[in-house]
Amino acid sequence: MSYLIFILLFIKHTIVDFCWQTDEEIANKGKYGNLTGIMHSYKHFMGTYIALVCLVWTSSLNPDILVGLGLLDGVVHYHVDYIKKRFGNPDPSQKQHWRHFGYDQLAHLLTYTLIVYLIMLWR
Numbered sequence: 001m002s003y004l005i006f007i008l009l010f011i012k013h014t015i016v017d018f019c020w021q022t023d024e025e026i027a028n029k030g031k032y033g034n035l036t037g038i039m040h041s042y043k044h045f046m047g048t049y050i051a052l053v054c055l056v057w058t059s060s061l062n063p064d065i066l067v068g069l070g071l072l073d074g075v076v077h078y079h080v081d082y083i084k085k086r087f088g089n090p091d092p093s094q095k096q097h098w099r100h101f102g103y104d105q106l107a108h109l110l111t112y113t114l115i116v117y118l119i120m121l122w123r
Helices: 002-019 023-028 035-053 062-088 095-122
Strands: none
Touching: 002 035, 002 095, 023 035, 035 062, 035 095, 062 095
């Protein structure tokens, strides 16, 4: 079950960050409180919630927990993106940019690890 959850969260992450993210979201994630950055994180919240909904049919988890886990992902995602955009190197021709991108992706993957851990804990 935990592998399926990881796969669903990775697919969600790829779709929201690399397929559905707009240029406006990318440009404004470094402005704290900007609506387009918030909307990007809302997509992550909804995507995580939708990815986890299948658990309602296979476990005794309360659906409110799934909303909470989606919110956790959305809030953490917002702040990770803000930090990367605000303090990271924006020039993709520089090695430091790719280090910051890697740290950003690691933080997102660790968030998914926490989500899976919490689900396994509460089952």
